[in-house]
Amino acid sequence: MTSPLSAPYDNLSPVVQAAYRARGAAAEIAPLPRSVKDDALLAIADALEVRTREIVEANAEDIAKAREAGTSESIVDRLTLTPERVRAIASDVRDVVALPDPVGEVVRGSTLPNGIDLRQVRVPLGVVGIIYEARPNVTVDAAALCLKSGNAVLLRGSSSAYASNTALVRVLRDAVGGAGLPADAVQLVPGESRDSVQELMRARGLVDVLIPRGGASLIKTVVEQSTVPVIETGTGNCHVYVDADADLDMAVDILINSKAQRPSVCNAAETLLVHQDIAEAFVPRALDALAEAGVTVHADERILSYADGSKATVVPATPEDWETEYLSYDIAAAVVDSLDKAVEHIRLWTSGHTEAIVTTSQQAARRFTQLVDSTTVAVNASTRFTDGGQFGFGAEIGISTQKLHARGPMGLPELTSTKYIVTGDGHTRG
């Protein structure tokens, strides 16, 4: 691919100019040692606390606009920054400081038969573009993770958070610049219109990766239209399968935790599958527990046959239910003839995020984990554990549901590429 860098700078659009500046900044920060990057992150955390008022005031503009537009209170809540929340964001940045620097790690190394020393080392990706919705804390999280991994970041937040993000990025850039690093390592993509997203998606050669975070339609648009490599994140049509050999108490606990502990997130369960041999014993208990948790059940005929006399709200499932990510107090449910039929159902309908099996059978656990092809397979554990924090990665830039580059929760190493260093002593190829 020809580099867009060879085009005359002044003719470029503001988005491409921003990407151009990001590329320059990326080259500067890529070789920096950890201590320099950590100092900049600490400066960011301090600046967020010192300038909280400025951030909260800008946020108030966004909230006023959202209320005027009749936005739901739950979305307004996600948009809201309070002094406490800003302090929590600053604390998250300090957590990133504590994480090891992935850059420079020797991933693979050997001396080749001809005496050449071969080393594969981690390097930053370069320029990372993040396209995200609503929550302004992502602005700071993403910037901190990208800086720590030696990348420049182009932030394209929701227009509903434009004032908040503008204030946050101003604070971030001042802190980065004050720490002696190029401020252009952190930039808000100019422009509130959708054109700026389009330009970002076409900036191949300038932007190394785009990570869309948000609803299914945003992710679909980016995946389909971007020529910049994309890491698809998030959509989670997660399944809980209760095997013929299952501890019923455990199965109820895992089902309710997976579905109802926080239904609005991508690792919440959306479908329950029950082995036919245990259906009579398990389904009535499951329906009662789901009723108690306030969950509506979208049931196949066999589940429906156990619904009489249950306190649960049970409605007949349509085919659409099998592929729906409700993100609400709803669950699809079906009885399956066997573990293999459960796997077949999952492979057909899943978004490939997380699937759980509850079983006491070692053989069943082994077969399920082998055959299910999703980012995460949980055995006797809730689907809710698929999370960078829970996995001990310290932080998370998103959860990849694709197979290339990274799969599952992505921490700092997933924001790197590698390069090979070949060191010889005048070696030529015969």
Place this chain on the structure above:
Amino acid sequence: MTSPLSAPYDNLSPVVQAAYRARGAAAEIAPLPRSVKDDALLAIADALEVRTREIVEANAEDIAKAREAGTSESIVDRLTLTPERVRAIASDVRDVVALPDPVGEVVRGSTLPNGIDLRQVRVPLGVVGIIYEARPNVTVDAAALCLKSGNAVLLRGSSSAYASNTALVRVLRDAVGGAGLPADAVQLVPGESRDSVQELMRARGLVDVLIPRGGASLIKTVVEQSTVPVIETGTGNCHVYVDADADLDMAVDILINSKAQRPSVCNAAETLLVHQDIAEAFVPRALDALAEAGVTVHADERILSYADGSKATVVPATPEDWETEYLSYDIAAAVVDSLDKAVEHIRLWTSGHTEAIVTTSQQAARRFTQLVDSTTVAVNASTRFTDGGQFGFGAEIGISTQKLHARGPMGLPELTSTKYIVTGDGHTRG
């Protein structure tokens, strides 16, 4: 993304139906242990030898067509299969048998603070699509590597090799089926027209990755139009930089080996950069050696100033020369003011494949390897070493010049993804 699997099968195009069958085969071979896959590969190697005549006869059709169409003899040579070449291809398959199986490798594992066991294990990608030109040996190489790594493969070769590829794939499928594996794990994409490439590029959800191998325009088309994730391969505008502190004999050897040992390949050098402090001593020697190797030099003004009295063919460089991948006995050449200026030139013009520095200075070597952002940086070694075989990977499916997923020569591990296995004992999230 919604699965195209839910569409009625009969309404699908032949290419999508092939992808659908590949998906089914992929699910079957993914959990197979190494011995089963190796047996199938040995059956392939044997079948290629037993059925050589059938393959060579089909190849003769392609050659006749190519000659009729006035194809150059060098391309006809690349297209040609002789009994010896078929034996060599079978031998390559046996080499793949000897390689370790990447599937099942535990990449990362720990027990989390709450007692959950977390394991990240390598799994096949699923369905790999390869779009490639001319050489029919790629058909067998790609199939062998994909099978060994538990993937199904959709092969879309050049229409100029259609008869050869059809015969080869028939032999491969018979051998795979005879070994008890699903023959649909290896398929030639139906249809010789460009529509089949288009359909492959839109088969997101069915095909997990597309790897284009061939000329720059093929790769550009796939990168720009595919919604299936792509691994960009190959284009190599490689540089040799001769530092102020360089052993001149070594510099000449590395330059000539990098440029002229095999100019038609992606890891051959296309540009020479010389530090100004060593130009007077080095450039005349370099021009003589290049002349002897039959290389035309596209020179900047400072290189031109040394050309008087040289035996070399030296022509003035135009800006296009800095970005040209000649793949021929041509090289661009310039004098630079400093190592940093060399890096700047490289970062602006390189395709990001391989860059070499010749230097006796540890400091220069360190700075060059840190600042150059390409798949491979060679210190006192030829650019020609960037190769899966040379790197000891045993085989190569291509050389990635992008940063996501894989970068540089790609062997078997690069044909895998990972999944996380979370094993608890009824763990729920608090």
